[in-house]
Amino acid sequence: MISVTLVPVLEDNYSYILTADNGQCAVIDPGDGEELVRVLKQKSLIADYIFNTHHHSDHVAGNHAVKSYCKCKLIGPESEMKRIASIDIPVNAQSALTFGGEDVQVIETPGHTSGHICFYFPDSKILLSGDTLFAMGCGRLFEGSAEDMYTSLQKLKFLPGDTRVYCGHEYTLANAQFCHHAAPDNQDITNRLKEIKKIRDNGAPTIPSTIEEETKTNVFLMAKSAEEFASLRTQKDNF
Numbered sequence: 135m136i137s138v139t140l141v142p143v144l145e146d147n148y149s150y151i152l153t154a155d156n157g158q159c160a161v162i163d164p165g166d167g168e169e170l171v172r173v174l175k176q177k178s179l180i181a182d183y184i185f186n187t188h189h190h191s192d193h194v195a196g197n198h199a200v201k202s203y204c205k206c207k208l209i210g211p212e213s214e215m216k217r218i219a220s221i222d223i224p225v226n227a228q229s230a231l232t233f234g235g236e237d238v239q240v241i242e243t244p245g246h247t248s249g250h251i252c253f254y255f256p257d258s259k260i261l262l263s264g265d266t267l268f269a270m271g272c273g274r275l276f277e278g279s280a281e282d283m284y285t286s287l288q289k290l291k292f293l294p295g296d297t298r299v300y301c302g303h304e305y306t307l308a309n310a311q312f313c314h315h316a317a318p319d320n321q322d323i324t325n326r327l328k329e330i331k332k333i334r335d336n337g338a339p340t341i342p343s344t345i346e347e348e349t350k351t352n353v354f355l356m357a358k359s360a361e362e363f364a365s366l367r368t369q370k371d372n373f
């Protein structure tokens with residue numbers, strides 16, 4: 135099995151440290167190299183890999199620092215190789231990737247960036263969703279169309295319900311407020327908004343959620359068509 139440690143970095147980003155039973159270790163989206171190296175040292179861990187979901191600097195700026203400290207291999211989206219320095223293992227949906235003795239599926243999820251990928255660990259039921267799927271939200275469309283993002287989210291929606299979702303940012307409260315605004319009569323959303331307010335009042339992370347929770351309370355995942363999704367995304371951009 136693989137364990138996940140949350141590492142809050144920058145303003146509202148989450149990096150993650152994965153440790154597997156076989157001793158392997160990976161750092162996910164190190165937006166702040168100094169902080170990741172500090173936490174690795176504190177836990178006496180040396181990463182074997184870095185995983186990047188997409189090229190934005192709040193996810194990759196610490197690659198160099200972590201790589202220098204750990205002498206590890208960088209895994210990232212093949213189609214963003216020109217925009218992420220020194221990827222050692224470029225991957226796409228066809229890649230046969232393993233970590234900690236488990237299969238890792240690369241899911242191509244264009245929309246936020248054109249080459250964004252998510253990493254899915256079916257055995258440990260973990261999804262690293264980067265800036266594609268947030269708790270009760272989804273990433274902004276910087277490089278893709280609403281159609282692209284809708285299709286990407288549909289791929290994640292049908293993962294097993296008990297898959298834990300680890301995303302790239304703590305945006306959950308603002309996302310929950312928007313979901314409540316968009317679907318005021320949805321009791322699941324109202325209840326989750328209340329819970330999230332409590333969690334954030336205590337300064338705790340709202341991550342991970344599960345695919346099941348998201349399919350019930352994330353209006354972007356609940357959208358029935360690309361058109362409905364596009365309209366929600368536009369409303370959220372102006373919310």
Ligand code: ZN
Pocket residue numbers: 188190246265
């Ligand atoms: Zn991003």
Ligand code: FE
Pocket residue numbers: 190192193265302303
């Ligand atoms: Fe980001």
